Amino acid sequence: MKTENHHASRRLSPSLQPKIIKTAKPAAYFILLLLTYSLGYLSYHPSSTSLPLSHSSPPPQLPEPVIGFPINTTELNPFRITTRCADPIPPETVRRTLVDRLFNGTSPFENFPPPHAAEKLRRTKRVKGWGSTGAVFENLIRRVRPRTVVEVGTFLGASAIHMAELTRQLDLQTQILCVDDFRGWAGFKERFMNIPMENGDVWLFYQFLQNVVTFNQTGSVLPVPFSSGSTLMLFCEWGVYADLVEIDAGHDFLSAWADINRGFRILRPGGVIFGHDYFTAADNRGVRRAVDLFAKVHNLKVNVDGQHWVIYSS
Ligand SMILES: C[S@@+](CC[C@H](N)C(=O)[O-])C[C@H]1O[C@@H](n2cnc3c(N)ncnc32)[C@H](O)[C@@H]1O
Ligand SMILES: *[C@@H]1O[C@H](CO)[C@@H](O)[C@H](O)[C@H]1NC(C)=O
Ligand SMILES: *[C@@H]1O[C@H](CO)[C@@H](O)[C@H](O)[C@H]1NC(C)=O
Ligand SMILES: *[C@@H]1O[C@H](CO)[C@@H](O)[C@H](O)[C@H]1NC(C)=O
Numbered sequence: 001m002k003t004e005n006h007h008a009s010r011r012l013s014p015s016l017q018p019k020i021i022k023t024a025k026p027a028a029y030f031i032l033l034l035l036t037y038s039l040g041y042l043s044y045h046p047s048s049t050s051l052p053l054s055h056s057s058p059p060p061q062l063p064e065p066v067i068g069f070p071i072n073t074t075e076l077n078p079f080r081i082t083t084r085c086a087d088p089i090p091p092e093t094v095r096r097t098l099v100d101r102l103f104n105g106t107s108p109f110e111n112f113p114p115p116h117a118a119e120k121l122r123r124t125k126r127v128k129g130w131g132s133t134g135a136v137f138e139n140l141i142r143r144v145r146p147r148t149v150v151e152v153g154t155f156l157g158a159s160a161i162h163m164a165e166l167t168r169q170l171d172l173q174t175q176i177l178c179v180d181d182f183r184g185w186a187g188f189k190e191r192f193m194n195i196p197m198e199n200g201d202v203w204l205f206y207q208f209l210q211n212v213v214t215f216n217q218t219g220s221v222l223p224v225p226f227s228s229g230s231t232l233m234l235f236c237e238w239g240v241y242a243d244l245v246e247i248d249a250g251h252d253f254l255s256a257w258a259d260i261n262r263g264f265r266i267l268r269p270g271g272v273i274f275g276h277d278y279f280t281a282a283d284n285r286g287v288r289r290a291v292d293l294f295a296k297v298h299n300l301k302v303n304v305d306g307q308h309w310v311i312y313s314s
Contacts, residue, residue, distance in 0.1 A: 086239035091147035129158025146243035153249030232262035247275035253286025278309035
């Protein structure tokens with residue numbers, strides 16, 4: 001372990017550490033924004049206290065929030081609890097490390113599917129996704145030739161399997177780490193009837209595993225079935241870095257903003273972060289606003305490739 005770390009730190013560009021620390025500060029804008037909203041709520045006083053409760057009238061309009069005093073952004077820095085990420089572990093140890101630490105040493109693909117699930121899962125070569133085979137994937141994989149890809153938001157695996165096929169064609173030894181809690185989102189069942197459910201538990205994770213098995217990519221795709229927030233912070237603590245980070249989980253502003261900030265912290269020097277829904281019907285939920293604000297506070301350029309946004313770290 002010690003030698004690994006030593007080896008890893010030699011691979012590390014000297015510019016990485018300062019960059020990571022620098023990255024943390026502007027992220028304070030996020031909290032600032034949150035605070036702006038909560039101040040708006042706190043400073044709202046209903047004009048009359050004796051109004052009867054109404055269950056049918058619309059909620060009152062809140063005034064636009066404003067901050068009327070200076071804010072110390074150091075105190076608001078969301079990354080202060082961990083001042084720096086660990087040195088990167090070598091890419092060839094990433095899969096083993098995660099299988100050991102997340103799954104007690106046993107790959108989720110081992111003995112899959114369990115007998116009680118086998119006949120309920122679909123074995124189809126058509127996997128539902130969204131822009132999951134766009135040209136951006138091939139463009140970036142050819143350019144970056146990644147050893148490690150972190151995908152934040154995987155669903156049934158369409159984009160992850162596509163990336164695995166591209167890296168196989170290029171003969172790259174790539175691991176694609178799929179960060180998804182595999183819970184979907186509230187209400188998604190209405191649109192995805194085919195995914196089995198048992199006792200209210202939707203089998204998104206099992207169907208994803210089955211899809212990876214069907215496409216023969218179990219050696220290059222590894223699920224990380226937890227929330228994006230806890231996972232990306234842990235990757236930073238464990239020294240798990242990526243050459244390519246794809247953001248495609250929660251599409252509201254706060255989720256996208258958090259995922260982009262945390263994803264950027266685990267990018268190797270020269271790495272690329274990109275994501276879906278910069279130009280789609282869903283973009284006004286907040287993705288584009290989060291991407292643009294992130295680029296602005298870091299003085300980086302937003303590039304567009306089809307429906308995707310792309311930011312080069314250097
Ligand atoms: C749009 S889908 C991903 C689609 C996939 N990239 C593709 O192209 O097929 C969004 C996924 O993000 C996951 N997700 C949303 N919020 C999350 C969070 N906070 N942590 C982990 N996963 C999350 C959902 O479970 C869902 O599977
Ligand atoms: C801002 O907060 C930090 C951390 O609490 C503190 O060290 C620093 O002195 C503060 N700066 C100002 C200008 O108040
Ligand atoms: C984890 O793995 C060890 C060693 O293989 C085994 O003894 C232990 O029972 C496992 N723990 C769980 C919770 O499966
Ligand atoms: C599955 O992929 C492996 C490489 O990971 C390859 O050796 C094998 O031939 C493939 N099998 C099929 C059926 O495509």
